[in-house]
Amino acid sequence: MKGGQNLAEMKAVSGVPESVPALLARNVAQFGSKPAYREKEFGIWQTWTWAEAAEEIQAIAYGYLALGVAKGDHVAIVGRNRPAMYWSMVAAMKVGAVPVPMYQDAVAEEMTYALEHSGARFVVCGDQEQVDKVIEVQGTVHQIEHIIYQDPRGLRKYDHTKLHALADIQAEGRAAHERFEKELAEREASLLYDDTCVMLYTSGTTGKSKGVVLSNRNVIETARASSEFDHLRPSDETLAYLPMAWVGDFIFSVGQAYWTGFCTNCPESPDTMMTDLREIGPTYFFAPPRMFETTLTTVMIRMEDAGSLKRKMFHKYMEHAKKVGPALLDGKPVSLGDKLKYWIGDKLVYGPLKNTLGFSRVRVGYTAGEAIGPEIFEFYRSLGINLKQLYGQTEATVFITQQPDGEVRADTVGVPSPGVEIRIGDSGEIYYRSPGTFVEYYKNPESTADTKDPEGWVATGDAGFIEESSGHLRIIDRAKDVGKMADGRLFAPKYVENKLKFYPNILEAVVFGNGRDMCTAFINIDLAAVGNWAERNNIAYASYQELAGHPQVMDTIQAHVEEVNKSIATDPMLSGCQVHRFLILHKELDADDGEMTRTRKVRRRIVEEKFDDLINALYSGKAEQYTETEVTYEDGRKGKITATLEIRDAAVVEAAGQAQVAAE
Amino acid sequence: MTMMQYEPYVTADGRTIGNTMMEMTNITLRFGGVVAIKDISFDIREGEIRAIIGPNGAGKSSMLNVISGFYKPQEGDVWFRGEKRGPMRPFEVARQGIARTFQNIALFDGMSVLDNIMTGRLNHMSSSFLDQAIWWGKAEREEVANREKAEEIIDFLEIQAIRKTPVGRLPYGLKKRVELARALVAEPKLLLLDEPMAGMNVEEKEDMSRFILDVNDEFGTTIALIEHDMGVVMDLSDRVVVMDYGKKIGDGTPDEVRSNQEVIDAYLGVSHD
Numbered sequence: 011m012k013g014g015q016n017l018a019e020m021k022a023v024s025g026v027p028e029s030v031p032a033l034l035a036r037n038v039a040q041f042g043s044k045p046a047y048r049e050k051e052f053g054i055w056q057t058w059t060w061a062e063a064a065e066e067i068q069a070i071a072y073g074y075l076a077l078g079v080a081k082g083d084h085v086a087i088v089g090r091n092r093p094a095m096y097w098s099m100v101a102a103m104k105v106g107a108v109p110v111p112m113y114q115d116a117v118a119e120e121m122t123y124a125l126e127h128s129g130a131r132f133v134v135c136g137d138q139e140q141v142d143k144v145i146e147v148q149g150t151v152h153q154i155e156h157i158i159y160q161d162p163r164g165l166r167k168y169d170h171t172k173l174h175a176l177a178d179i180q181a182e183g184r185a186a187h188e189r190f191e192k193e194l195a196e197r198e199a200s201l202l203y204d205d206t207c208v209m210l211y212t213s214g215t216t217g218k219s220k221g222v223v224l225s226n227r228n229v230i231e232t233a234r235a236s237s238e239f240d241h242l243r244p245s246d247e248t249l250a251y252l253p254m255a256w257v258g259d260f261i262f263s264v265g266q267a268y269w270t271g272f273c274t275n276c277p278e279s280p281d282t283m284m285t286d287l288r289e290i291g292p293t294y295f296f297a298p299p300r301m302f303e304t305t306l307t308t309v310m311i312r313m314e315d316a317g318s319l320k321r322k323m324f325h326k327y328m329e330h331a332k333k334v335g336p337a338l339l340d341g342k343p344v345s346l347g348d349k350l351k352y353w354i355g356d357k358l359v360y361g362p363l364k365n366t367l368g369f370s371r372v373r374v375g376y377t378a379g380e381a382i383g384p385e386i387f388e389f390y391r392s393l394g395i396n397l398k399q400l401y402g403q404t405e406a407t408v409f410i411t412q413q414p415d416g417e418v419r420a421d422t423v424g425v426p427s428p429g430v431e432i433r434i435g436d437s438g439e440i441y442y443r444s445p446g447t448f449v450e451y452y453k454n455p456e457s458t459a460d461t462k463d464p465e466g467w468v469a470t471g472d473a474g475f476i477e478e479s480s481g482h483l484r485i486i487d488r489a490k491d492v493g494k495m496a497d498g499r500l501f502a503p504k505y506v507e508n509k510l511k512f513y514p515n516i517l518e519a520v521v522f523g524n525g526r527d528m529c530t531a532f533i534n535i536d537l538a539a540v541g542n543w544a545e546r547n548n549i550a551y552a553s554y555q556e557l558a559g560h561p562q563v564m565d566t567i568q569a570h571v572e573e574v575n576k577s578i579a580t581d582p583m584l585s586g587c588q589v590h591r592f593l594i595l596h597k598e599l600d601a602d603d604g605e606m607t608r609t610r611k612v613r614r615r616i617v618e619e620k621f622d623d624l625i626n627a628l629y630s631g632k633a634e635q636y637t638e639t640e641v642t643y644e645d646g647r648k649g650k651i652t653a654t655l656e657i658r659d660a661a662v663v664e665a666a667g668q669a670q671v672a673a674e
Numbered sequence: 675m676t677m678m679q680y681e682p683y684v685t686a687d688g689r690t691i692g693n694t695m696m697e698m699t700n701i702t703l704r705f706g707g708v709v710a711i712k713d714i715s716f717d718i719r720e721g722e723i724r725a726i727i728g729p730n731g732a733g734k735s736s737m738l739n740v741i742s743g744f745y746k747p748q749e750g751d752v753w754f755r756g757e758k759r760g761p762m763r764p765f766e767v768a769r770q771g772i773a774r775t776f777q778n779i780a781l782f783d784g785m786s787v788l789d790n791i792m793t794g795r796l797n798h799m800s801s802s803f804l805d806q807a808i809w810w811g812k813a814e815r816e817e818v819a820n821r822e823k824a825e826e827i828i829d830f831l832e833i834q835a836i837r838k839t840p841v842g843r844l845p846y847g848l849k850k851r852v853e854l855a856r857a858l859v860a861e862p863k864l865l866l867l868d869e870p871m872a873g874m875n876v877e878e879k880e881d882m883s884r885f886i887l888d889v890n891d892e893f894g895t896t897i898a899l900i901e902h903d904m905g906v907v908m909d910l911s912d913r914v915v916v917m918d919y920g921k922k923i924g925d926g927t928p929d930e931v932r933s934n935q936e937v938i939d940a941y942l943g944v945s946h947d
Contacts (some may be wrong), residue, residue, distance in 0.1 A: 053788075053837060163830070164888055167688035174897035281835035 019542055026234075029201040029226045031104045033268040036065045040270055041244055047093040050286055051277035058093060060271065066094070068194075070101035070176070072183030075190040077132070077156055077174070081197060083104035084128045084209065088112040088121070088144070089136020091250040091276045094160050096207055096263060098134040098183040099254075103207065106197040107132075110209045110221070112252040118146040124211045126151045127453065134176070137161040141173070203227045207450055208264075210257050212404050216636060221452030222257070222404045231445035232407040233265035235428040239412065240374045246272035246293045247371070251283050257404040260380075262296060265407075287368035295375045299382035302397070305367060327355035328392070335360075335392030340368060340416045360393045365637035369395050373543075376400050376412070381485075381508065384420035391418065399423050403484060404431075405461065405468055409448030411483045422482035432483065438500055439489040475503065475583045486584065493524035499586030501529070503614075506587050509577060513570045514539040518599050520617055521589065522625060529588040530628040532621065533567055534598050540566075555653055558594045567594060579663035588662040591628050593635075595621075596653035602642045624655065633657055678717050687891075690722030691912060695754075695864060695896050696741065701750035703736055710736040711747065712920040713812050718864070723887035723890055724898045727909045728758075729940065734900045735777065737917065741898065742774050743767030768799050771863035775870060777855040783842035787833060787852050788824060790841055794856035795820040820859075830892070831885060847878040851885070858889060859927045865889065867899035871906055879903065883910055908932065915942070 027033045037046070042061035049056050058066065079085065085102040087109055089095045099109035110128045112121060114136065125147050126134070133154055135141045141159050145361055148154050159165060160176045183190075207226045211219045250263040263274045272294065277286040313324050318459065334348045344352075364370045375390070375397040390397045400412035401423035411432070413424035426432045430444035443466045450458045462468045473492040474485040486492060486502040493501040505522040506529065510519040517536035523529035535558055544551055544560075551557040575588040599605040619627065620639070627635035634656045643649060682692045696718040703711040711733045717725045724732045739745040740752065742764050752759040754770060773794070781790050798820060799806075805813040828834055831851055836844060842853060850870060858863055870886065871879045883906055889895050901907045907914060908928040916924035916937045924930075924937040931937055 050834075052822065052829060053834070054825075163892065167891065214852070278834045279832065281832075 015459070026230070028203040028230070029103065029205070029419040030100055030196050030207060030229065030264060030268055031201065031633060033230070034064055034067065034100060037268065037271045043271045044244060044271065047096070047274055048376065049093050049276040050282070056291070063093070063097065066180070067101045067104065069183040070097055071104040071194055072158060072187050072190050073179030074105045074107070075193055076186050077179065079105050079107050079132055083107040083132065084110050084130040084400055086110045086112055086125055086128060086130040086133040087254065088114050088133065088140045089160065089254070090114055090280060091254055091259070091263070091275055092160065095134070095136060095254060096274065098176070099208070099264065103201070104194065104198050106201065108206045108209050110211070111260065112211065113253055114140060118143040122147045122151060124219065124221070125154060127155055128209060131155045133157050135159045138164040141165060141168070148497045183187045194338060202227065206449065210260065210404055220454055220457055223452050224407055225449050228407045228446050228448065229261070229265045230269065232409055233261060235271040236409050237266050237270045237426055239414070242266060242270045242294060242374070243274060244271040246270065247290055248274055248294045249287055249292045250274050250276050252296065257408055258296060261408045280626050284368070288366065291368055291371040293371045293373045295372050297377060298379045299377050299386070302377060302382065302390060303386050306389055309363070324359055327359040330355055331360060331392035332388060336388065339391055339394060339396060340418065356394070363394065364393055364395065372396065374398070378402060386414065387420040395451060397545065401485060403470060404460060405448045406442060406444060407448065409446060410442050410470070417480065417482070419482070420584050421571070422477060422480070424483065425481050426483070432476065433467065434475055436493055437489060438486065438492050439477065440470045440472050440474045440483070441467045442470065443467050495523055496525055496527040496584050500583055501538065502584060502587055505584060506578065506589065509574045510570065515566060516570060518612065520612055520614065521587070522618070522628070523587065526629065529587050531571070531592040532617070532624070533592055533594045535563060535567065535594060536600040543557055554598060555596045555651065558596060559653070559656065564594065564656060567592070568658050568660055575662050589660055590662055591659050592654050593624060593628065593657045596634035596637070597639060597651060599639060627657055680719055685912065689721060689891060691722045695720045695755060697753040698740070699751050699753070701740060701747045703740060703745055703747045709920055711740070714917070714922045716915050716922065716925055718896060718898055720914040721890070721894055721896055723886070723910055725911035725914045726898065726917065727907055727914060732917040733920040734917055735868060738774070738868055738898070738900060742772060742866055768860065770894050772866065773855050773857040773860040773862035774866035775868060777868040777872065779849045779853055780857070781841045781849060781853055784839050784840060786840055788828070788837050789850055790860050791824045791827065791855045792820060794859040797821065797860060823861070824859050827855045831855050847874050849876070850882065854885065862895060864896045864898065867897065867903060869900055871901060871903055879906060886910060
């Protein structure tokens with residue numbers, strides 16, 4: 011990595027190549043001898059420079075031509091992140107075909123839909139597992155003609171009339187290069203800025219998955235804007251470990267990597283990801299909140315097992331880091347003494363810890379996908395890791411908003427990315443329009459029209475608002491869950507419920523208020539947390555119901571609700587969602603009783619029907635309510651529990667916005 | 675006496691089973707007054723997966739130890755690739771291309787997985803002690819070649835993530851896999867597996883079965899294994915020898931063995947469905 015410094019100063023931009031293969035050609039010309047791909051194989055990091063990678067890609071492209079890949083064909087790619095899988099995608103672009111990366115952990119049935127819908131004639135597989143699935147799919151989907159695989163293990167004895175090793179395809183391509191040289195050059199030259207670059211299937215958690223068509227313009231414009239936003243450099247390193255079918259991986263490992271010319275590193279196997287992360291020490295890194303959470307938990311558990319000196323040192327310096335770390339990262343003034351103490355902490359604690367986690371060199375880190383707990387977010391930032399949030403989706407070619415350096419907070423998702431316009435609809439739904447806005451859903455004009463209006467505005471399906479003081483976007487909830495209260499104020503139940511559930515004592519919360527004049531809530535206590543507290547305070551209880559009804563428990567929960575109210579009141583948009591009255595349910599919401607899904611999401615409508623009497627009591631001002639509830643035991647028997655529940659009023663805070671409404 | 679001659683044939687899954695690789699003729703093994711193996715003859719063909727089954731104390735492990743040269747039978751001969759085996763010590767047998775795993779894992783607990791596997795390459799090293807001590811010339815070249823082979827096996831058995839982990843810290847199922855790796859890295863012609871799946875859960879058994887089939891398929895290694903799990907034995911093996919009280923009571927394909935009355939009585943039991 012001697013050349014790193016010089017390369018960093020090299021200009022990444024020179025003209026605008028209009029396709030990914032054109033970017034590849036530019037990279038070969040500009041930094042041909044710089045590493046483009048690395049993969050750990052046989053315990054050693056193998057490196058390919060941009061020039062070497064381009065040769066490999068070219069060989070695959072010639073091989074595709076020999077196999078008969080036509081312009082506009084779809085080439086499905088399914089396998090784990092390996093350089094050859096990325097090369098297969100770029101080679102497909104070179105011959106004018108469209109790569110369609112697919113989720114490698116999908117079962118054959120799930121793959122069938124996407125393979126059939128895309129009309130792919132060629133499938134590139136990582137290994138035997140994927141080949142087996144595609145062969146199974148071929149039973150019903152007859153348009154698949156050829157299967158190409160990378161790892162030959164276990165495939166030697168398969169019928170090879172329509173099955174080819176990638177290495178063989180490359181060898182064939184190399185041998186036939188003279189025959190196809192002109193053809194390939196022509197096809198590559200004919201690629202236009204608005205031609206399709208890639209097609210990505212959405213995960214399809216709601217209904218059938220859709221094939222999102224992204225053009226070269228989408229990919230290149232977004233890659234350029236986002237690379238410049240974060241000042242990415244050719245000397246940057248990333249680790250490619252997230253599913254290749256996910257738009258994020260495509261933009262990070264192909265879009266931005268090709269635009270900027272940085273190096274994409276592929277782990278040896280999914281199990282070695284953490285070791286490989288430490289060895290590579292990426293400078294640009296993305297991970298979903300779950301990964302940061304798991305890592306933090308591991309660190310905390312290991313610290314609890316450490317010797318007392320280490321433990322004390324860790325806690326002492328982490329406390330200091332929490333105080334000044336984020337400020338230092340944001341370039342805010344910090345006293346000299348604090349700086350010195352942070353410097354010592356860095357030598358003793360933060361530095362070694364970051365090194366163990368593989369985060370020593372992270373210059374730009376992102377997390378997205380779901381809300382990240384503020385304490386997790388702050389932990390990494392206090393260590394000096396520039397972790398930021400972004401908000402995006404496949405249809406936007408990832409980027410809708412992202413946080414600029416120095417303006418990073420746990421509760422926003424940042425400002426609109428360069429070139430992105432954002433509009434909040436009347437219902438609170440977020441709309442955007444950008445150069446990255448997708449072309450269409452493949453073979454699905456109705457859905458395209460539903461999602462994207464003629465002016466190019468796309469509905470995200472999320473509700474949120476732009477914070478006036480900072481211009482940052484804040485996401486509240488899924489748009490379909492957001493409603494209006496009787497006086498027209500915004501009602502966002504999940505936003506409030508998430509805040510409540512942030513307290514360890516509260517397991518579940520259901521907030522009501524759609525079309526009503528105030529918000530109320532059902533609370534489920536967390537038996538483990540509250541039970542633990544009861545034990546320590548010598549409070550005897552025989553059942554969940556008894557503990558839930560204990561006055562001291564009610565007091566604790568009331569304090570939590572009031573704290574949440576205070577925090578909500580600071581949001582002018584959402585101050586109407588403060589919880590005025592609440593009760594603690596006499597039973598835990600349970601999937602067996604149909605109150606939750608098996609994935610533990612509250613079924614709001616069923617809860618509303620089932621506990622109709624309790625909701626009425628919340629809104630009628632009663633101080634207690636008798637109720638009978640049918641429950642299903644684990645063996646399927648049904649029984650009835652009866653209870654008289656206490657209903658409490660919680661203090662609400664008069665917010666500025668609210669006062670205005672009242673005055674009008 | 676010559677070895678039994680077979681015509682090579684190709685199995686349904688495309689593997690070629692060749693002529694006799696090893697033949698045991700009239701083997702009798704005694705420990706003092708105890709007769710562990712009584713006049714047993716059977717053979718192992720090139721490329722096949724051969725199972726030895728039987729109830730506890732039937733003499734299966736003793737048989738495996740005869741094949742590996744650890745026990746010397748009082749009567750009978752062992753033929754390997756057309757030659758009668760004379761008095762031989764275990765390391766000489768290993769040099770012939772026979773490697774094994776053990777029923778009770780026999781790894782070096784304090785050493786890393788990689789180091790353990792490297793010990794399996796001992797027979798492929800010819801550089802002198804001095805060369806190795808000063809890491810010069812041949813020693814270096816050999817080590818590089820051996821490491822490459824070891825890494826190939828690590829990749830094959832998917833144990834990259836534990837490459838540097840001390841074996842003592844690994845769970846049982848993985849230790850078994852490391853032991854298989856150490857045997858494989860010797861590039862054996864004949865691999866002996868002593869209860870490779872004992873004490874494993876269903877998932878680990880499935881993995882191990884897959885690896886055994888892959889080893890046989892990819893490297894063309896002949897495999898002789900002892901196993902208690904009947905389902906596994908019947909699925910994996912081409913031919914099965916059944917032993918009981920030191921005697922051979924059955925020999926043939928899984929189907930033949932399954933329908934052999936003597937075997938049913940002694941071991942398999944009667945199916946009631």
